[in-house]
Amino acid sequence: MSSLPSLLSARVAAVTGVDPELRPATKPQFGHFQSNVALRLANAEGRRARDVATEIVAKLEIADLCEPPEIAGPGFINFRLRTDVLAAAVTDQLAEPGLGIVAADRSETVVIDYSAPNVAKQMHVGNLRSTIIGDCLHRVLAAVGHRVIPQNHIGDWGTQFGMLVEQIMLDGTDVLSLDLAGAEAVYQRANAHFKADPDFATAARRRVVALQSGDPETRQVWRQLLEISKAAFNAAYARLGVLLTDADLAGESIYNDDLAAVVAELEESGIAVIDDGALCVFVEGFNAPMIVRKADGGYGYSTTDLAAVRHRVRNLHANRIIYVVGAPQSYHFDQVFAVSRLAGFLPADVRAEHVAFGQVLGADGKKFSTREGTAVTLNTLLDAAEEQAAPAVAMAAVKYADLSTGLNKDYVFDVGRMVQTTGNTGPYLQYAHARMSQVLRKADAEGYGEQTKVLVLDEPAEQTLALLLTRYGEIVDEVAETLQPHRLCAYLYDLAGALSIFYEQCPVLKSTGDVRDSRLALCVATKRVLASGLNLLGIEALDRM
């Protein structure tokens, strides 16, 4: 099964001998696809580009696919698909369950590490990005046939739990009576206490040891903190409609028992050396070593991340590991990957990628701080969104606002922007879908039948829509490869825009015969592709708005 562009591309390559680099035309008057192959060849051969283009066009055998190609500008070759070919392509697409999404050549086991909220802290808008980007990548990779293993690497371990548990036991607090805001307040109090009172600090450090060595009383409090946190996380996930469940929880704590073994392997292989009392791994290209065991004998998060890589490769059999974590961690992950390669935890044929997203900044352009209370909690944002629109629409607005821009850019948090429902937004896509549902409902009521064949495609608005529809599969492929959800957003926005123009210019229910049947089939195809694409974004496709 090959797509129209790849078929055409192969035909052109047969004449030119090189990849024609067929691209979607930048403007409608340039047809459907354009190639600059003549310009490149002309330069290499020292000839005039238009002459080369003329020669190529004369040799092309593509009459079964295209109108006669046109040579334009300095030597571009413009292709316009025959409308019957385009119509047939949509008909074929409609017959496929995947709507043009094709399974990857090789199905991989992909571990995606995302969301990762901290236990005993409320989720804030920063957690939102990891959660919804990860959820989208999860859906996209699964759609192209990969086995996806989500890993929610929650922050459920480390020194902060020493002070937290110590404070709770000191106060005699019943943890199960706390909500997350309450737990977070205890954490902030413990933090201040830790700084102000050396005796408390000592007790807190002892408490960390007790936690790690499995002291029953300490573990009991810790488990309760975990419990109330999980309940809150799950409530947030349900509200957002993301795929994560308790089965995907794989927090820092589960690697506790692996840490000594990981370090032992590093020592045995001679990769790790003692420096300044700490066990370090020096890797070329990094200006600081990775500390895998602190001078006091404790382990930090680097060791946990190494253990996670090792586990994901050895036990989960990952072919690809994706970390959806903020951009400030880039250096850390580069180092984790590099050390993992050295240590053999990460074989050369396993890809490891850090999907680094920019930070969410406050209105002042500064980083949000949980400690200073400037961070906006997830629930505050979602509440604000739901003041603007019904929950499903509000979630669409929030998610799309986050997914539709490039990932690596910081953004200033602006509720007004995130809950926008007009223009290039999630609700606009939902609206396009709802309109199609409405048309098809009415068609059904009129007894026009389920149309699945596009027979005529005379109007430019129909052709533009059809051409866009056929691109769906390649776009999903691109996102699976590049891990850039905003490309899918841009595509769906273009599709919805083309649909709106079609809707304005091409009456469906008032037309007759083959024209009506074809338009109905276009409506079905567009509705399905929108529904599929929205689903990949984690946005609900609505039948009415």
Next chain:
RNA sequence: GCCCCGGUAGCUCAGUGGAUAGAGCAGCAGCCUUCUAAUCUGUCGCGCGUAGGUUCGACUCCUACCCGGGGCGCCA
């Protein structure tokens, strides 16, 4: 000091080395007895941080610099 990310229209952002750099928002002007006006049409507005370089061709690649943000041994 070194490293990473960003700088494109008033604002928020797209932009596969290729044609006259595009969207949304905001502004202005229009279209609702016609399949949903969360739509659509028109209009105003940028020559892509700066300076060089490579190339037939640069927002895109290279070099230097400026501005903003982030990171860089025992927090996670």
